[in-house]
Amino acid sequence: MHEIARVARTIWLRTDRPVVPTKTADWHHLPAIENALHQGLFAIRDMKRAEFYEIEVADNRYYIHIPSRIAGVYLIAAGRKSSVKRIARQAQLTW
Numbered sequence: 001m002h003e004i005a006r007v008a009r010t011i012w013l014r015t016d017r018p019v020v021p022t023k024t025a026d027w028h029h030l031p032a033i034e035n036a037l038h039q040g041l042f043a044i045r046d047m048k049r050a051e052f053y054e055i056e057v058a059d060n061r062y063y064i065h066i067p068s069r070i071a072g073v074y075l076i077a078a079g080r081k082s083s084v085k086r087i088a089r090q091a092q093l094t095w
Contacts, residue, residue, distance in 0.1 A: 010042050014040035015073065019033045020073065043055045062075060
């Protein structure tokens with residue numbers, strides 16, 4: 001059942017918007033994220049927060065926000081595939 005719900009949240013995401021980190025420590029992730037978003041990739045929508053997505057690029061997972069009113073993509077959290085869910089939950093509590 002969990003897998004079905006995950007598939008229903010999966011969308012194709014493609015944008016040419018610039019990526020902006022919310023933490024200066026994450027700046028080195030920007031080229032990989034921008035390239036992936038320019039080419040397009042599958043993303044998982046956050047069902048509790050509109051315009052928030054989880055994406056995977058190489059061995060990393062990212063939690064991003066693509067606001068409809070601002071021409072940019074915000075990198076909220078970055079981490080290895082195993083740690084990003086914990087980081088995204090923490091970001092949700094503080095965002």
